[in-house]
Amino acid sequence: MGVFSALTTAVSGMQAQSYALENISGNIANSRTAGFKRVDTSFADLVPDSALNRQVAGSVAAYSRSTNTIQGDLSATSISTNVAINGDGFFVVDQRLSGLGANTQFANQNLYTRRGDFDFDADGYLVNGAGYYLKGLKLDSVTGQLIGTQPEVLRITKEQFPAKATTSIEYRANLPSTPSTKNHRDNPTVTGSELLDPTDFTGANPMTTNTVVGSDMTTFLNQSIAGGSVTVYDSLGQATSVELRWAKTAKASAGPPPVEDTWSLFVAENTGATGGAVAYRRVPSNITFGPTGQLTSGATIALPTMTIGGTTVTGISLTTGGNGLTQNGDVSGEVDARSIRQDGYTAGTLDRVSVSAEGMVVGTFSNGQVVALAQLSVAQFNAANALKRLDGGAFEETIESGAPIVGLGTSQLIGGNVEQSNTDIADEFSKMIVTQQAYSANTKVITTAQEMLRDVFSIIR
Known part of the structure; x- marks a missing residue:
């Protein structure tokens, strides 16, 4: 039965190599397929049960071997x-x-x-x-x-x-120890010319009413300096510009009172106001600085509720982070606003x-x-x-x-x-050559077995 077994074994070899070639073909066909994982072929021998001294090499079976864990380029x-x-x-x-x-x-x-x-x-x-x-x-x-x-x-x-309404304005700036107001520039030798003087206001005392009216606009602008502006948003995402102005109201002396430099923050409500209409609103609390220029009042300043250009501005706080707002000497005499950022935005x-x-x-x-x-x-x-x-x-x-x-x-x-595919074209061609040679070798076994059987049949004749 050896010749017949050789035939069946060779057939199993051809089938196994055909299976391998099928996988090689699929790998090459999908060499440009995104995410493709090639399929390799593994072979297992099939050995019939026989006596120890009569064991044979046996047939072969082909199985697929996945490469799902091998990453492509x-x-x-x-x-x-x-x-x-x-x-x-x-x-x-x-x-x-x-x-x-x-x-x-x-x-x-x-x-x-x-x-x-x-x-x-x-x-x-x-x-x-x-x-x-x-x-x-x-x-x-x-x-x-x-x-x-x-x-x-x-x-x-x-x-x-x-949209998100603005609730916080991050404000980092340095206020000059001697603000360069118009009054101070016109009268630099006059003591206190850089300070806001409530007695100069005829319409309303800004320190008690916390407002600056239209009739006092010129006086106020002459005794304060610009502090920068920022666009804020209401709950509907409507934007409006908030303009800040600073006025120094008290200068520290050698002994009390006062012992600290004191400032007031004003927010523009209607810069075109006239007569008794409100032009600026004052933050009710004072902002104070110690002898080293560090902020000694609260690090968070609540802005007053107001209507600017038809938009209501409310619930906004100016946050300085404690050391974000300072008072140091500045030759320009102007506010150095290093950062003005707010947390609101319009719809998008x-x-x-x-x-x-x-x-x-x-x-x-x-x-x-x-x-x-x-x-x-x-x-x-x-x-x-x-x-x-x-x-x-x-x-x-x-x-x-x-x-x-x-x-x-x-x-x-x-x-x-x-x-990309993890198929290596060069490797697949190498495997294809080996597969082709193995397939041809199996066909040669069949040809040889056929010739041997023909010789057997010739004995009868």
């Missing part, structure tokens, strides 16, 4: 929604069944892929080139908290980002979306706000090579692969990149 695409995983893990995706827009129905099945060429479709879903829809956890755009615990298909629409629409290294889907809005909108779900497996392959570079969980472990772990996401 990363290629930059300049598309902000494209993303590649640098390390272990798979994107969690789903398949569309039917419907459009908000009524789209999905299979509600977690599938896994390394193909990260995601881009927006017409309905705001992130879908890759093979038609799989990206899943993740949505975030509240205001609080930044995750919504839900189970991955869902992400849909990001160009809805307006709500989504301009673009990108993905951070931590897997955050980040939206940049037309109002300048950059907000995390969702968290991508990345799954890892204890036996990633045991996943079941599906069309389009997707994989399905199996008993052998184990359950997914959601989380990036030590991996990192790289936006604007796509992982």
Whole structure:
């Protein structure tokens, strides 16, 4: 039976090499497929049970060997929604069944892929080139908290980002120890000419009424200096400009009173006011500085409620951080406003979306706000090579692969990149040559066995 066994063994060898060639062919065909994982071939010998001194080499069987854990090269695409995983893990995706827009129905099945060429479709879903829809956890755009615990298909629409009313103005500046007011410039030798003198005001005493009326505008401007301006927003996102002016009201003397330099902050309400109409409002509390120029009053200054250009400005505080507001000598005699920033903004629409290294889907809005909108779900497996392959570079969980472990772990996401196929063309050609030679050798075995059988049949004749 040796010749017949040789025939069947050679046939099994041809079948095994054919299987290997099929894998090589598929690897080469998908050498440019994003996220493709090549399939290698492993061989196992099949030995029939026989006596120790009668054992034979036996036939062969071919099996596939996955390379899901071998990463392909990363290629930059300049598309902000494209993303590649640098390390272990798979994107969690789903398949569309039917419907459009908000009524789209999905299979509600977690599938896994390394193909990260995601881009927006017409309905705001992130879908890759093979038609799989990206899943993740949505975030509240205001609080930044995750919504839900189970991955869902992400849909990001160009809805307006709500406006935020200004509540805080970060103010960092130096007030000159001798302010260069017009009065002081005109009378530099007169003691106290740099100070605000309430007795010069005929309409209303700004230190008691906390207002400057239109009839006293010239007097006030001559005894104060500009402190800068900033645009603030109300709850509807309407913008208005807040102009600040500083007036020094008391200068420290060698002994009490006073022992500290004292300033008052005024906010413009209507610079075109006349007569008894309010032009500026004073912050009721005094701002004081010690002998070293450090702020000795509160680090937070509450601005008065007022209506500027038809917009009500209320609930805003000027924050200095304690050492952000100082009083030191300055030859210019003007306020050196190093930083004036506020925390409000108008409503905005989504301009673009990108993905951070931590897997955050980040939206940049037309109002300048950059907000995390969702968290991508990345799954890892204890036996990633045991996943079941599906069309389009997707994989399905199996008993052998184990359950997914959601989380990036030590991996990192790289936006604007796509992982390419891990197929090495040169290596595949080398394997193809070896496979071809092995296949030809098996055909030679069959030819030889056939000749031997013909010789046997010739004995009968």
